[in-house]
Amino acid sequence: MPNSDLLILGIDLGGTKILTSIINPQGKMLSRDHSVTPASKGPEAVIQAILESAERALKGASITIGGVSAIGVGAPGLSDPKAGILFTSPNLPGWEDVPLRDILQEKLKKKAFLINDGSAAALGEYYFGAAKGVSHFVYVTISTGIGGGIVIDGQIYSGSTGMAGEIGHMTIADEGPLCQCGNQGCWEALASGTALARAAQKRIESGEETTILNFADGKIENVTAETIHSAAEKGDRVANELILKTAYYVGVGLANLINIFNPEMIVIGGGLSNIGDRLLKPAYEVAERRAFKRAYQAVRFVQAALGRNSGVLGAAAFAYHEMKKKG
Amino acid sequence: MPNSDLLILGIDLGGTKILTSIINPQGKMLSRDHSVTPASKGPEAVIQAILESAERALKGASITIGGVSAIGVGAPGLSDPKAGILFTSPNLPGWEDVPLRDILQEKLKKKAFLINDGSAAALGEYYFGAAKGVSHFVYVTISTGIGGGIVIDGQIYSGSTGMAGEIGHMTIADEGPLCQCGNQGCWEALASGTALARAAQKRIESGEETTILNFADGKIENVTAETIHSAAEKGDRVANELILKTAYYVGVGLANLINIFNPEMIVIGGGLSNIGDRLLKPAYEVAERRAFKRAYQAVRFVQAALGRNSGVLGAAAFAYHEMKKKG
Numbered sequence: 001m002p003n004s005d006l007l008i009l010g011i012d013l014g015g016t017k018i019l020t021s022i023i024n025p026q027g028k029m030l031s032r033d034h035s036v037t038p039a040s041k042g043p044e045a046v047i048q049a050i051l052e053s054a055e056r057a058l059k060g061a062s063i064t065i066g067g068v069s070a071i072g073v074g075a076p077g078l079s080d081p082k083a084g085i086l087f088t089s090p091n092l093p094g095w096e097d098v099p100l101r102d103i104l105q106e107k108l109k110k111k112a113f114l115i116n117d118g119s120a121a122a123l124g125e126y127y128f129g130a131a132k133g134v135s136h137f138v139y140v141t142i143s144t145g146i147g148g149g150i151v152i153d154g155q156i157y158s159g160s161t162g163m164a165g166e167i168g169h170m171t172i173a174d175e176g177p178l179c180q181c182g183n184q185g186c187w188e189a190l191a192s193g194t195a196l197a198r199a200a201q202k203r204i205e206s207g208e209e210t211t212i213l214n215f216a217d218g219k220i221e222n223v224t225a226e227t228i229h230s231a232a233e234k235g236d237r238v239a240n241e242l243i244l245k246t247a248y249y250v251g252v253g254l255a256n257l258i259n260i261f262n263p264e265m266i267v268i269g270g271g272l273s274n275i276g277d278r279l280l281k282p283a284y285e286v287a288e289r290r291a292f293k294r295a296y297q298a299v300r301f302v303q304a305a306l307g308r309n310s311g312v313l314g315a316a317a318f319a320y321h322e323m324k325k326k327g
Numbered sequence: 328m329p330n331s332d333l334l335i336l337g338i339d340l341g342g343t344k345i346l347t348s349i350i351n352p353q354g355k356m357l358s359r360d361h362s363v364t365p366a367s368k369g370p371e372a373v374i375q376a377i378l379e380s381a382e383r384a385l386k387g388a389s390i391t392i393g394g395v396s397a398i399g400v401g402a403p404g405l406s407d408p409k410a411g412i413l414f415t416s417p418n419l420p421g422w423e424d425v426p427l428r429d430i431l432q433e434k435l436k437k438k439a440f441l442i443n444d445g446s447a448a449a450l451g452e453y454y455f456g457a458a459k460g461v462s463h464f465v466y467v468t469i470s471t472g473i474g475g476g477i478v479i480d481g482q483i484y485s486g487s488t489g490m491a492g493e494i495g496h497m498t499i500a501d502e503g504p505l506c507q508c509g510n511q512g513c514w515e516a517l518a519s520g521t522a523l524a525r526a527a528q529k530r531i532e533s534g535e536e537t538t539i540l541n542f543a544d545g546k547i548e549n550v551t552a553e554t555i556h557s558a559a560e561k562g563d564r565v566a567n568e569l570i571l572k573t574a575y576y577v578g579v580g581l582a583n584l585i586n587i588f589n590p591e592m593i594v595i596g597g598g599l600s601n602i603g604d605r606l607l608k609p610a611y612e613v614a615e616r617r618a619f620k621r622a623y624q625a626v627r628f629v630q631a632a633l634g635r636n637s638g639v640l641g642a643a644a645f646a647y648h649e650m651k652k653k654g
Contacts, residue, residue, distance in 0.1 A: 078621055087621055136487045152484065159589025160463045161625040166586040171617065174500045174579045183582065183617045249501070255510065256497040260587070262486025290498065290510045294405055294414055298488040 007063070009054055009110070010316030011073040012117065013046070015039055015091025015144075019308065020053040022061035022068065023316040027128035029309065031060025042094040051107055071104055071112040072319025074120030074311045076147075080162035084114045090145075090180050113319040117311050118165055119156045121304070122149025124314030125267050129305035134265045138257050139304070140167065141270035142250065146188040150261065156318075168192070172252045187256075191249035193225035193272045200228050200242050210238035229275045246272075247279050251286025258291040258299055269304025276303075334390070336381055336437070337643030338400040339444065340373070342366055342418025342471075346635065347380040349388035349395065350643040354455035356636065358387025369421040378434055398431055398439035399646030401447030401638045403474075407489035411441045417472075417507050440646040444638050445492055446483045448631070449476025451641030452594050456632035461592045465584050466631070467494065468597035469577065473515040477588065483645075495519070499579045514583075518576035520552035520599045527555050527569050537565035556602045573599075574606050578613025585618040585626055596631025603630075 007030070012019040018037050022030040033056040038045045050073075058064060077089025084101025086092075101114040115123075122139035125131045131139070131151070139149040146168030150157040158164050168188035169181050176185025177195075189195055200212055200223050215230040216222035231239035257266060272279065280301070288296050304310055334357070339346040345364050349357040360383040365372045377400075385391060404416025411428025413419075428441040442450075449466035452458045458466070458478070466476040473495030477484040485491050495515035496508050503512025504522075516522060527539055527550050542557040543549035558566035584593060599606065607628070615623050631637055 078619060152479065157479065157588075159622070159625075160591035161589060161621065163619065163622045163625070164587065164589035166589075166619060166622070169586045169619065170497070170583040171579050172498050172501050174576070181619065252498050252501045259493040259496045260491065261484075262488055262491035262493075264487035292405060292490065292493060292496065292508065294488065295486070295490045295493070298486075298490070 006320065007061070007068045008316040008319050009057065009065070009068045009071045009108075010312040010319070011050060011054065011071065011104075012120065012311035012315060013037070013050060013073060013075045014117065014311075015076055015089070018050055018053050019312045020050070020057040021309075021312045021316070022057055022063065023313060025320055027313055027317070029313070031057045033057040033060060039092055043092070043098050046092065047100075047103060047107075050104070054108065065108050065110055068110065070319040070323050071108060071110050072115065072120075072315035072317070073100065073104060073112060074115050074117045074315035075100060076117045078163050079114055079116055081113070081115050081158055082162060084112070086114070111323065113322050115156070115315055115318045116149070116158070116162070116165065118147035119149040119158065120312075120314035120318060121147075121269060121310040122151050122267070122314065123156060123317050124306050124310035124312070125269070125304055126151055126154070126314075127317040128313050129310060130267045130302045131265055136261075136263055137265040137267060138167070138261055138263045139267045139269065140254075140257070141304070142192060142268065142272040143270035144192060144194045146192050146253070146270075167253070167257065170253065170256060172249065172256065187249070187253040191246055191253055195249075196225050196228060196242060196246045196272070197223050199245065200239070203238055203242070208238055211236045212239055225272050225275070229278070232278060243275065243279055244282055247282035248286050250279065250283035252290060254283060254287040255290035258287060258295045262295045263299055265300045265302055267302050267304050269307075269310060273303055333647065334388070334395045335643040335646050336384065336392070336395045336398045336435075337639040337646075338377060338381065338398065338431075339447065339638035339642060340364065340377060340400060340402045341444065341638075342403055342416070345377055345380050346639045347377070347384040348636075348639045348643070349384055349390065350640060352647055354640055354644070356640070358384045360384040360387060364419075366419055370419070370425050373419065374427075374430060374434075377431070381435065392435050392437055395437065397646040397650050398435060398437050399442065399447075399642035399644070400427065400431060400439060401442050401444040401642035402427060403444045405490050406441055406443055408440070408442050408485055409489060411439070413441070438650065440642075440649050442483070442642055442645045443476070443485070443489070443492065445474035446476040446485065447639075447641035447645060448474075448596060448637040449478050449594070449641065450483060450644050451633050451637035451639070452596070452631055453478055453481065453641075454644040455640050456637060457594050457629045458592055463588075463590050464592035464594060465494070465588055465590045466594045466596065467581075467584070468631070469519060469595065469599040470597035471519060471521050473519050473580070473597075494580070494584065497580065497583060499576065499583065514576070514580040518573055518580055522576075523552050523555060523569060523573045523599070524550050526572065527566070530565055530569070535565055538563045539566055552599050552602070556605070559605060570602065570606055571609055574609035575613050577606065577610035579617060581610060581614040582617035585614060585622045589622045590626055592627045592629055594629050594631050596634075596637060600630055
């Protein structure tokens with residue numbers, strides 16, 4: 001039985017924001033601190049920002065670090081949870097083989113656990129959100145990139161060296177656009193919010209008639225998935241076509257996940273999923289056309305329930321359960 | 328400890344052949360019967376052929392059905408191991424929801440276990456072949472199609488309804504050629520032996536100068552991966568180009584497996600892998616270029632060790648271990 005006295009300091013380190021929270025085993029957030037990641041200033045500055053945010057979160061819950069049992073930190077990029085090392089992260093310049101777990105342990109004098117951000121969010125949804133009680137599922141987050149987590153038998157599948165689950169970097173169009181990972185035609189390069197915005201910018205630049213710019217203060221660099229969505233809602237033809245094309249690519253990748261994993265559930269989170277049915281319905285139809293019928297029929301599609309809190313909640317839950325395992 | 332008195336009747340049902348064998352827990356084949364699958368005659372004829380083959384295998388080992396402890400049967404297509412049902416198989420016309428496990432159990436009066444052929448071959452390599460002692464690996468078989476099996480913690484990952492591991496049907500080129508599964512640009516449609524032969528036939532038909540036909544009795548319908556390989560070995564330029572193109576597609580799919588699973592090992596079997604370095608070296612190079620460097624470095628590529636016996640050995644091992652689990 002979860003002991004509600006056991007509190008965890010959860011940290012969700014992102015390329016643009018740091019979210020820290022004091023969380024109990026039932027997933028209740030006793031405090032929550034949100035700050036900007038000083039990513040361009042390098043690892044030291046970011047770690048300093050994490051420590052300051054943690055302090056505010058502790059203060060918010062009226063405790064000191066002595067009041068928590070462990071720290072769970074979710075981080076983007078490639079990491080090895082066993083070694084506690086963040087190898088590299090496209091969104092965190094200068095991070096190379098940073099022993100983030102041990103650094104936090106030392107600075108805060110508290111046992112810490114490191115987990116990939118996609119895996120953390122998957123665990124958040126598993127313990128407290130849309131996938132409660134579902135032991136075989138794939139979590140997909142579609143935002144600036146595409147990330148995910150694979151849950152098998154209630155455990156994150158992390159592969160031989162902790163790097164499994166990079167589903168955003170499966171090739172779905174071998175001659176497709178370059179991805180920032182160096183590969184070509186990755187799912188992320190075609191179906192992410194960034195890909196959608198880029199496609200819109202191209203069509204605007206080519207002089208097509210569209211109202212998208214009206215939703216972006218007239219500035220092409222302000223065109224995002226959100227502005228395209230707003231234009232689509234007002235009936236803009238180009239915006240609707242762009243969303244449909246993105247939905248198509250989302251569906252191609254979902255079909256791959258269905259054929260490979262035959263999951264009970266696919267949980268879809270991330271900013272782009274907020275577009276909702278306009279994006280997801282056609283995406284599911286593409287997946288239905290492309291996947292094995294039986295495997296498609298076996299899967300339930302569900303939108304993530306925890307929004308921006310999935311990562312920090314999952315990182316805390318991960319720390320809690322790892323601690324329990326180790327006694 | 329394995330008890331060598333426990334014998335298993337292993338059955339490897341394929342679209343073109345049936346292989347049955349009496350196998351001990353150490354993977355020793357006491358007898359082996361090989362026959363043609365009367366696939367076009369439908370399920371009843373095929374089941375009859377299985378029973379006759381089983382009888383010959385038993386006779387070959389000088390025992391009766393009473394002398395085996397269980398039956399393990401590997402079958403192609405989509406099946407549910409828990410229910411023992413073969414849902415459908417592109418290579419077995421007329422098979423729709425056939426309760427193959429229960430049919431064999433009834434006919435042979437012996438406990439039976441059904442497993443997908445790719446999963447069976449993966450288990451064969453795990454217990455007796457190239458992946459002995461490796462608990463996280465992906466088995467890939469490249470022949471007329473592409474199949475596979477995912478081993479996690481020494482167990483086949485079979486998904487929520489037994490259909491996981493259809494890695495041959497992940498899209499790697501969303502607008503690529505139609506696949507017989509109904510999807511487009513599947514790995515199998517681009518990187519299998521069938522795809523290679525079809526590409527060669529196209530180039531021959533278009534009048535390109537090549538010696539491939541010399542290795543196929545001058546008949547275009549006799550052009551196979553083997554004949555292309557033979558021509559390539561004698562320095563045929565077109566044959567070499569065709570193999571390189573296939574290697575490229577093999578590599579694209581391998582990169583996906585590496586990014587998704589971060590496996591310790593990828594075991595490659597199937598007829599096409601017999602081409603060896605001429606195919607596999609360039610394929611690994613493509614995978615290296617496309618996958619995450621760290622994840623690529625973590626994987627070992629190994630050729631399957633059991634050849635055509637991997638499936639029947641794995642089906643037997645599956646039955647043996649399922650039986651042990653159930654006491």
